[in-house]
Amino acid sequence: xxxxxxxxxxxxxxxxxxxxxxxxxxxxxxxxxxxxxxxxxxxxxxxxxxxxxxxxxxxxxxxxxxxxxxxxxxxxxxxxxxxxxxxxxxxxxxxxxxxxxxxxxxxxxxxxxxxxxxxx
Amino acid sequence: xxxxxxxxxxxxxxxxxxxxxxxxxxxxxxxxxxxxxxxxxxxxxxxxxxxxxxxxxxxxxxxxxxxxxxxxxxxxxxxxxxxxxxxxxxxxxxxxxxxxxxxxxxxxxxxxxxxxxxxxxxxxxxxxxxxxxxxxxxxxxxxxxxxxxxxxxxxxxxxxxxxxxxx
Numbered sequence: 605x606x607x608x609x610x611x612x613x614x615x616x617x618x619x620x621x622x623x624x625x626x627x628x629x630x631x632x633x634x635x636x637x638x639x640x641x642x643x644x645x646x647x648x649x650x651x652x653x654x655x656x657x658x659x660x661x662x663x664x665x666x667x668x669x670x671x672x673x674x675x676x677x678x679x680x681x682x683x684x685x686x687x688x689x690x691x692x693x694x695x696x697x698x699x700x701x702x703x704x705x706x707x708x709x710x711x712x713x714x715x716x717x718x719x720x721x722x723x724x
Numbered sequence: 725x726x727x728x729x730x731x732x733x734x735x736x737x738x739x740x741x742x743x744x745x746x747x748x749x750x751x752x753x754x755x756x757x758x759x760x761x762x763x764x765x766x767x768x769x770x771x772x773x774x775x776x777x778x779x780x781x782x783x784x785x786x787x788x789x790x791x792x793x794x795x796x797x798x799x800x801x802x803x804x805x806x807x808x809x810x811x812x813x814x815x816x817x818x819x820x821x822x823x824x825x826x827x828x829x830x831x832x833x834x835x836x837x838x839x840x841x842x843x844x845x846x847x848x849x850x851x852x853x854x855x856x857x858x859x860x861x862x863x864x865x866x867x868x869x870x871x872x873x874x875x876x877x878x879x880x881x882x883x884x885x886x887x888x889x890x891x
Contacts, residue, residue: 612840613819615796615812618803619750660822660840687826688838708823709749 605723606633608652610643610669611685612661616708620656620685626712629723640664644672647680654722656706659686659693670700681722685710727779729854730871733832739858742827743869746820747862751798761859762866764788770846771817773825774874777836781854781874783825784846785817787867792817794863814843828871848875 607624611617617636624630635650637643641664643657657666664672670682682702686693689707697705704718740759747755765788772784787795796816797804805812818841829838849855854873859866 613815613822615799615816616819618800622801660838662840687823688829689826690830690834692835708826709746711749 605654606635606650606652607723608635608637608643608646608650608655608657610637610640610655610657610661610666612639612658614638616658623710623712623715624656624719627715627719628712629715629719632723640666640669644669647673647678648676652680654719655680655682656685657682659684659688659697667696667700670697670702674701683718683722727873728833730779730781730856730873731853733779734828734856734871736856736858738831739824739828739856739869739871740860742831743824743858743860746823746827750820750823751795751862755798755862757860757862757867759858760861762861762864764866764868765790769813769817769843771814771821771841771843772846773822773841774839775825775829775832775836776839777829778833779836779873781850781872782847782870783821783828784870784872785821785824785867786846786870787817787862788865789813791862791865791867794865795820818843824869846870847872850875 609617609620621634635646637646639661659666684697684702684705687708694705706714706718743757747757767789768786769789769792770784770786772782774782792813793808796808796813799816822841850873856871858869
């Protein structure tokens with residue numbers, strides 16, 4: 605299984621990848637993207653099985669990336685990992701087709717709760 | 725319409741709790757912020773995110789440069805390079821400010837927008853009535869988290885790209 609991790613912070617990408625491993629998802633291929641535009645391009649090029657994306661990013665936000673992907677016909681499973689977890693943002697995320705929104709800071713348990721049904 | 729002062733919207737205990745959660749999850753399970761003031765060194769670094777909404781201002785994390793480097797190593801763990809460059813330190817401190825700021829925003833009245841993290845010389849604080857500041861020690865080293873109202877000219881100009889380096 606291939607997981608695309610999109611965040612403009614390299615440090616946060618490392619933390620997300622480490623937390624995936626701590627949650628037991630340690631045998632998957634990881635692809636990194638540094639903003640929403642990069643994530644959009646890499647979904648097309650790499651065909652990941654899941655996208656874990658930050659929301660607030662330069663060039664293209666995570667939400668804009670998800671909307672662009674759905675407009676282009678991609679149904680790739682998509683979840684947000686973001687520092688903002690307000691009810692309004694969760695609603696926006698769900699309306700755009702996101703499976704879940706994990707608020708930062710997160711733990712390995714948080715990842716397990718949201719990903720167990722998504723990652724085989 | 726007068727905006728509410730930050731001290732009417734949250735207090736130091738809420739900011740401390742948010743910071744504690746960020747530290748435990750990101751810096752390390754055993755890492756604690758001791759709520760005691762300390763004297764910041766002369767060479768400091770700040771990272772902040774802007775909040776623009778019914779309350780407008782910034783959430784600013786400030787610590788000594790050496791402390792910022794130690795925080796960066798704690799966040800990167802085994803992926804920390806032997807020699808950290810400024811970009812790594814700015815990225816790590818900015819992301820800590822982003823996580824704390826995002827959670828501060830969540831307890832403020834909305835709708836509001838969060839800017840991208842910036843790192844550099846902190847935005848100027850306004851009147852103390854519109855500032856909620858937490859002083860803490862991490863590994864014995866001082867740092868401050870300040871939720872401070874905006875100097876309006878600076879924020880209105882561009883909330884995401886003020887007087888620091890956009891990340």
